[in-house]
Amino acid sequence: MPSTPANARRTKQPAHEGRTALMRQVSIYIKIAYKLHATGEVTIDWPFVKEEGSDALKLVMRGRAVRTDSKLVAVRVSRSEFRF
Numbered sequence: 292m293p294s295t296p297a298n299a300r301r302t303k304q305p306a307h308e309g310r311t312a313l314m315r316q317v318s319i320y321i322k323i324a325y326k327l328h329a330t331g332e333v334t335i336d337w338p339f340v341k342e343e344g345s346d347a348l349k350l351v352m353r354g355r356a357v358r359t360d361s362k363l364v365a366v367r368v369s370r371s372e373f374r375f
Contacts, residue, residue: 307323307324307325309321309322309323309324309364310322311335312363314335316368317367317368318354318357318365318366318367318368319333319352319354319365319366319368320363320364320365320366321333321363321364321366322362322363323362323363323364324362331353331354331355331356331366332351332352332353333351333352333353333354333366334349334350334351334352335349335350335351335352336349337349337350337373346375347375348373348374348375349373349374349375350371350372350373351371351372351373351374352366352368352370352371353368353369353370353371354366354367354368354369354370355367355369
């Protein structure tokens, strides 16, 4: 699976960008340039085009960072949904 842009947002914090490294049903691993230690939301641009001029499809995952280092964060997903 190719790396996909991902945005991670902690509560009341600005969004940060990264790239997906691995995605599973209950977890996601994101390559990052910062440490993320809190519960947050990850938004992934989904490669789907509904019709020209429409909003892009996004996969939104909410969960808790369970492992982090200087280049990778692992998030255990508690809820996910697709949004336009």
